[in-house]
Amino acid sequence: MEMVGVLLIVIVGAAIWTIAQYNRLITLRNQVENGWKQIDVQLKRRHDLIPNLVNTVKGYMEFEQETLQKVIAARNAAVGASGVADAATKEGALTGALSRLFALAENYPTLKANENVRGLQEELSSTENKIGFARQFYNDIATKFNITQQVFPGSLIAGMFKFKTAELFQIAETAERQTPTVDLSLKK
Amino acid sequence: MGRQAPNIYEQQAANKRNTVIVMVAFTLFVGFLGYGCDAFLFGTNGMLPIVTILALVVGGVSAFSGLQSGSKVVLASAGAQPAAADNPQYRQLHNVVDEMAIASGQPRPNVYVIPDPDPNAFATGKDPAHASIAVTDGLIAKLTRDELQGVIAHEMSHIRNYDIRMMTVVAALAGAVMLLTEFGSRSMRFGGGRRSSGRGGGAGRILLLGLWLFALVLAPLVSQILAMAVSRQREYLADASGAELTRHPLALAAALEKIDGAIEPTRAIKKGTAHLCIADPLGRHINEKEGAFSNLFATHPPIAKRIIQLKAMAYQHM
Numbered sequence: 383m384e385m386v387g388v389l390l391i392v393i394v395g396a397a398i399w400t401i402a403q404y405n406r407l408i409t410l411r412n413q414v415e416n417g418w419k420q421i422d423v424q425l426k427r428r429h430d431l432i433p434n435l436v437n438t439v440k441g442y443m444e445f446e447q448e449t450l451q452k453v454i455a456a457r458n459a460a461v462g463a464s465g466v467a468d469a470a471t472k473e474g475a476l477t478g479a480l481s482r483l484f485a486l487a488e489n490y491p492t493l494k495a496n497e498n499v500r501g502l503q504e505e506l507s508s509t510e511n512k513i514g515f516a517r518q519f520y521n522d523i524a525t526k527f528n529i530t531q532q533v534f535p536g537s538l539i540a541g542m543f544k545f546k547t548a549e550l551f552q553i554a555e556t557a558e559r560q561t562p563t564v565d566l567s568l569k570k
Numbered sequence: 571m572g573r574q575a576p577n578i579y580e581q582q583a584a585n586k587r588n589t590v591i592v593m594v595a596f597t598l599f600v601g602f603l604g605y606g607c608d609a610f611l612f613g614t615n616g617m618l619p620i621v622t623i624l625a626l627v628v629g630g631v632s633a634f635s636g637l638q639s640g641s642k643v644v645l646a647s648a649g650a651q652p653a654a655a656d657n658p659q660y661r662q663l664h665n666v667v668d669e670m671a672i673a674s675g676q677p678r679p680n681v682y683v684i685p686d687p688d689p690n691a692f693a694t695g696k697d698p699a700h701a702s703i704a705v706t707d708g709l710i711a712k713l714t715r716d717e718l719q720g721v722i723a724h725e726m727s728h729i730r731n732y733d734i735r736m737m738t739v740v741a742a743l744a745g746a747v748m749l750l751t752e753f754g755s756r757s758m759r760f761g762g763g764r765r766s767s768g769r770g771g772g773a774g775r776i777l778l779l780g781l782w783l784f785a786l787v788l789a790p791l792v793s794q795i796l797a798m799a800v801s802r803q804r805e806y807l808a809d810a811s812g813a814e815l816t817r818h819p820l821a822l823a824a825a826l827e828k829i830d831g832a833i834e835p836t837r838a839i840k841k842g843t844a845h846l847c848i849a850d851p852l853g854r855h856i857n858e859k860e861g862a863f864s865n866l867f868a869t870h871p872p873i874a875k876r877i878i879q880l881k882a883m884a885y886q887h888m
Binding site for chain 2: 497504518
């Protein structure tokens with residue numbers, strides 16, 4: 383009789399633990415997916431801001447038409463990217479084109495003094511930050527998800543329900559790795 | 571001595587552990603005070619510890635009712651105004667708050683501005699979904715973008731770590747101590763209480779009574795010291811978790827240096843909100859002095875010490 387009681391407690395305890403662990407993994411998986419979508423949201427924002435910026439600076443930077451066209455081309459390529467690896471490469475190229483544009487903008491004092499351009503620069507530099515922080519958060523939450531799956535005894539549940547580990551975000555293009563910071567701040 | 575400086579994650583773990591230790595000590599202290607009231611004054615040996623429960627309930631209710639309406643009262647008393655999103659002056663502030671909300675994976679808090687030239691900031695709200703961050707005009711004017719980001723990351727960490735709730739629990743315990751002290755000393759003065767002289771216990775009981783009387787006398791002091799210890803641990807924790815968000819501890823260190831350099835107290839922010847600010851708004855010198863005694867009563871650790879910790883994190887993280 384007593385044995386049955388003990389057994390019952392063990393079984394109920396194990397069931398509760400399994401449910402808790404399973405729910406934890408599901409929650410984390412959703413957070414990982416949401417984290418990935420956040421990156422997309424920010425990238426989309428960047429794509430929307432660029433035509434605005436190019437139109438605003440066009441009049442001031444007559445002699446840099448080529449650079450401006452490169453930015454627009456890189457932006458259009460990034461919008462049309464398909465797949466994670468392709469997107470990472472094209473977004474990296476866009477980051478490069480933008481940083482060249484901002485480096486050139488340093489030569490145009492009237493441009494830097496323009497209220498609109500300053501506002502746009504703040505928006506773009508903030509969007510660059512947001513992309514970075516969204517990736518950072520994605521990697522943090524994906525790491526947490528992976529650790530939860532891999533450590534014992536949670537690994538039993540992860541294996542039982544066939545959870546897959548999340549892939550971490552990595553910088554695809556070597557050029558982007560070499561110039562990781564884009565200084566868009568306005569020097570006073 | 572020669573010990574390696576802790577990195578961001580070790581710092582966070584240590585601060586969380588310290589909070590637990592202080593909270594356990596605080597709870598035990600309240601329990602002992604209550605036990606004394608029950609045993610020596612009420613004679614409820616082995617029965618329901620009615621006085622202790624009553625004190626905890628009253629302390630808890632008053633503290634938690636404050637939590638519900640707290641943020642509105644706090645923001646209003648500081649004269650905080652919602653920062654208009656379309657005002658170009660506040661664009662950067664809104665962007666930085668957005669960035670930190672993304673970095674921490676938390677909902678975006680409401681953003682308020684306080685018309686005060688002294689640089690300071692605080693966070694309030696009962697949970698991340700109902701949180702607000704308020705900064706002074708002085709903070710916006712004096713800090714660079716990176717430094718502002720460091721400060722917002724610190725405030726965002728207060729929200730993420732549920733520090734507002736934590737300090738409410740501390741206030742509940744402090745409230746219970748106040749009630750018990752009041753009750754205890756009043757009963758003693760009127761010679762009241764059923765001092766169960768007849769029943770046994772002997773030397774052990776007398777020793778316990780002495781210890782309790784001693785605790786009763788020191789209670790207001792002890793409860794203040796414990797509450798401030800929690801507050802300081804939460805500051806260190808917010809610094810460390812903020813550095814984890816920006817991965818740029820030196821920016822917060824630079825911001826703290828600037829805030830420290832502005833000697834003026836932040837007049838708009840009242841004393842009750844002090845523990846949620848980035849730096850003590852009263853500009854009390856107690857927070858600046860090193861040394862065991864002045865440390866005991868400060869809401870914030872000395873800024874110099876916080877800067878050293880942040881710089882250590884920066885080198886660890888390279």
